[in-house]
Amino acid sequence: MMSEAAVEEAVGAKVDSQPPVKMQGRMVCVYYGDSQALYDVNLDIRKNQVTALIGPSGCGKSTFLRCLNRMNDTIDTCQVKGSITLDGGDIYDASVDVVELRARVGMVFQKPNPFPKSIYENIAYGPRIHGLARTKSEFDEIVETSLRKAGLFEEVKDRLTSPGTGLSGGQQQRLCIARAIAVSPEVILMDEPCSALDPIATAKVEELIDELRQNFTIVIVTHSMQQAARVSQRTAMFHLGNLVEEGDTDKMFTNPDDQRTQDYITGRFG
Amino acid sequence: MSSAEETIHRPVWDSDEMAARRRKRYAADRRLQRYGVAAITFAIGFLFLLVATLLYTGASAFVQTKARVTIDLSSAEVSADDLMGAPWRNIVRSSLLALEPTEIPRSDRRAYFQMFTSSAPFLVRDHVIANPDLIGKSFEFKIPFSDPLDQFAKGQISRDTPEDRRRVSNQQIGWFDKLQASGVVSKPFNWGLILNPDSRFPELAGLAGAISGSFWALLVCFLISFPVGVAAAIYLEEFAPKNRLTDIIEININNLAAVPSVVFGLLGLAVFLGWFGLPRSAPLVGGMVLSLMTLPTMIIVTRAALRSVPSSIREAALGIGASRHEAILHHMLPLSMPTILTGTIIGLAQALGETAPLLLIGMNAFITSPPEGVFSASTALPTQIYIWADSPERGFVSRTSAAILVLLGFLVLMNGLAVFLRNRFERRW
Numbered sequence: 045m046m047s048e049a050a051v052e053e054a055v056g057a058k059v060d061s062q063p064p065v066k067m068q069g070r071m072v073c074v075y076y077g078d079s080q081a082l083y084d085v086n087l088d089i090r091k092n093q094v095t096a097l098i099g100p101s102g103c104g105k106s107t108f109l110r111c112l113n114r115m116n117d118t119i120d121t122c123q124v125k126g127s128i129t130l131d132g133g134d135i136y137d138a139s140v141d142v143v144e145l146r147a148r149v150g151m152v153f154q155k156p157n158p159f160p161k162s163i164y165e166n167i168a169y170g171p172r173i174h175g176l177a178r179t180k181s182e183f184d185e186i187v188e189t190s191l192r193k194a195g196l197f198e199e200v201k202d203r204l205t206s207p208g209t210g211l212s213g214g215q216q217q218r219l220c221i222a223r224a225i226a227v228s229p230e231v232i233l234m235d236e237p238c239s240a241l242d243p244i245a246t247a248k249v250e251e252l253i254d255e256l257r258q259n260f261t262i263v264i265v266t267h268s269m270q271q272a273a274r275v276s277q278r279t280a281m282f283h284l285g286n287l288v289e290e291g292d293t294d295k296m297f298t299n300p301d302d303q304r305t306q307d308y309i310t311g312r313f314g
Numbered sequence: 315m316s317s318a319e320e321t322i323h324r325p326v327w328d329s330d331e332m333a334a335r336r337r338k339r340y341a342a343d344r345r346l347q348r349y350g351v352a353a354i355t356f357a358i359g360f361l362f363l364l365v366a367t368l369l370y371t372g373a374s375a376f377v378q379t380k381a382r383v384t385i386d387l388s389s390a391e392v393s394a395d396d397l398m399g400a401p402w403r404n405i406v407r408s409s410l411l412a413l414e415p416t417e418i419p420r421s422d423r424r425a426y427f428q429m430f431t432s433s434a435p436f437l438v439r440d441h442v443i444a445n446p447d448l449i450g451k452s453f454e455f456k457i458p459f460s461d462p463l464d465q466f467a468k469g470q471i472s473r474d475t476p477e478d479r480r481r482v483s484n485q486q487i488g489w490f491d492k493l494q495a496s497g498v499v500s501k502p503f504n505w506g507l508i509l510n511p512d513s514r515f516p517e518l519a520g521l522a523g524a525i526s527g528s529f530w531a532l533l534v535c536f537l538i539s540f541p542v543g544v545a546a547a548i549y550l551e552e553f554a555p556k557n558r559l560t561d562i563i564e565i566n567i568n569n570l571a572a573v574p575s576v577v578f579g580l581l582g583l584a585v586f587l588g589w590f591g592l593p594r595s596a597p598l599v600g601g602m603v604l605s606l607m608t609l610p611t612m613i614i615v616t617r618a619a620l621r622s623v624p625s626s627i628r629e630a631a632l633g634i635g636a637s638r639h640e641a642i643l644h645h646m647l648p649l650s651m652p653t654i655l656t657g658t659i660i661g662l663a664q665a666l667g668e669t670a671p672l673l674l675i676g677m678n679a680f681i682t683s684p685p686e687g688v689f690s691a692s693t694a695l696p697t698q699i700y701i702w703a704d705s706p707e708r709g710f711v712s713r714t715s716a717a718i719l720v721l722l723g724f725l726v727l728m729n730g731l732a733v734f735l736r737n738r739f740e741r742r743w
Contacts, residue, residue, distance in 0.1 A: 118632065120556055147635035157626035159645060160741065169644070170634040220630070227634055 156216035158208035214245025372715025516709025527692030534601020543612025579671030615657025
């Protein structure tokens with residue numbers, strides 16, 4: 045395991061006030077059968093920051109996101125090369141337990157997908173399978189704090205036993221975020237979490253993402269330039285399977301280095 | 315611009331030619347609809363014809379002509395210690411003779427007693443054994459008429475037929491008329507049809523053996539095909555690598571569902587009876603053979619059910635670190651269970667009506683007591699129908715139809731349950 049400074053040096057990043065690297069992709073190539081979806085992606089995810097992955101449809105940003113917690117394992121034909129590390133340890137190493145990895149790197153999906161069970165059960169399920177709580181009161185506490193962190197507790201505290209699928213779309217998505225939080229992950233991956241939500245629900249989720257940054261490292265895939273600009277500190281631009289450019293969000297949106305980034309964020313293509 | 319307008323040929327929508335063309339297209343629509351209605355009418359007509367025929371021939375089997383006699387046990391010849399050995403034959407015969415006010419000469423008594431079921435002494439004996447407080451008392455008991463008189467009472471045998479061409483003599487008709495006039499003849503609902511086991515005598519034959527035989531066979535079939543089918547489907551759907559071998563397995567399973575059932579019967583005969591040496595005619599073997607037939611259906615239904623659960627649920631579970639078996643057992647399987655159960659019930663209903671494989675493993679034996687478990691010899695509903703359809707006695711004609719109605723009743727019940735479960739519990743995504 046490389047030291048923090050060595051890692052930074054290897055990347056060639058400025059040794060400045062940037063927070064430490066939490067996850068790191070090096071020369072990541074992804075293949076679906078014979079077709080290659082990602083080409084040599086090098087990207088750092090920094091601790092307690094929101095990293096936005098942007099780019100036109102089919103550019104590989106969701107593919108990269110799904111590599112970070114090995115959700116691509118469920119696709120038979122998918123093959124990942126290169127290295128992705130979490131706190132310096134390669135997550136594709138044979139010794140890595142994928143169940144543990146996914147507990148440490150949680151995920152929120154494009155479409156809200158609560159289990160068709162009660163709100164309480166939705167949250168308590170993760171802690172239960174991982175053995176994070178034993179008694180009823182411990183579970184109650186996890187459920188309440190998770191819902192509070194997701195800003196949902198006040199809205200649902202009187203109907204914890206009613207089905208999670210009965211909530212509105214925005215509430216369902218925040219329930220899914222609470223469900224991810226409940227297993228105390230270190231990183232939360234979000235795959236276009238607001239694409240199925242209306243502007244008001246979107247605003248709430250974005251607000252939430254900003255708060256969650258205190259305790260979690262967040263990677264978000266988004267199609268909305270404004271959203272990336274609003275919620276993220278770092279932005280990575282993908283195009284046709286290549287990482288075009290990455291950097292501070294402010295710089296990316298005001299003064300990008302690459303012409304393609306310039307064209308994309310100004311709406312000339314994508 | 316004008317040149318472009320010249321080259322475009324615009325159809326004249328309101329011309330007669332176009333109107334006629336549209337009329338023809340609408341007519342084709344209506345014709346197609348009428349073909350559909352005709353086909354459905356045709357199908358429903360045949361279904362109606364089937365049920366109506368069965369009801370017409372089978373309805374009379376749901377009642378049984380009986381004579382009410384007084385059995386007098388006040389004389390000391392019956393003791394509680396030896397009920398089996400009591401002279402039941404004499405007791406019943408004297409009771410029967412008492413129905414007829416005029417003395418019947420000894421030479422005619424044989425014909426007289428033949429009017430009633432020959433098992434009457436056993437019926438009375440069993441009744442007294444079941445109710446020991448009747449000993450020493452006089453009580454009324456309804457004795458079934460034998461099949462020819464039963465048929466005569468139901469109008470199946472006409473008194474206009476010449477005597478030598480019917481199984482009821484003029485003398486018996488005379489006695490019967492007198493009994494009817496005295497009011498001891500009745501036609502109560504024939505519980506025996508459901509509660510009695512099979513018998514050589516149509517008036518006593520019932521479906522109890524066949525129903526419990528079918529029950530045991532279906533239970534075995536369920537216990538084998540449900541767990542095996544669900545496990546196989548989970549493996550094929552969730553774990554199996556997609557390669558040539560699993561392709562071949564998949565094609566085979568789909569084709570297995572279409573194999574004629576008699577082939578499974580032969581397999582059961584050769585393997586279960588021949589090699590394993592399992593007992594003949596046993597519901598255990600019947601259930602095993604039926605499960606061979608139900609398995610492919612079960613696997614196909616379960617796979618379809620698992621596929622119908624959206625992948626977002628699986629991803630949700632995997633995304634918070636559930637292992638594959640947890641994602642399947644905690645989420646996918648419970649959510650697809652209503653569909654699986656519906657498919658199971660329909661598969662079992664199919665198995666309930668299956669005859670050919672059961673014939674081959676000997677479940678068409680003549681057995682006069684209901685099976686005590688999966689190892690004792692038994693018949694099943696469809697094979698019982700097969701046996702009765704083959705029996706020469708007049709009474710079995712209507713009983714065959716009645717048995718078919720009972721079988722259809724069970725099928726309707728099972729399918730109704732499946733529909734209910736589907737409407738009540740199945741989740742639409």
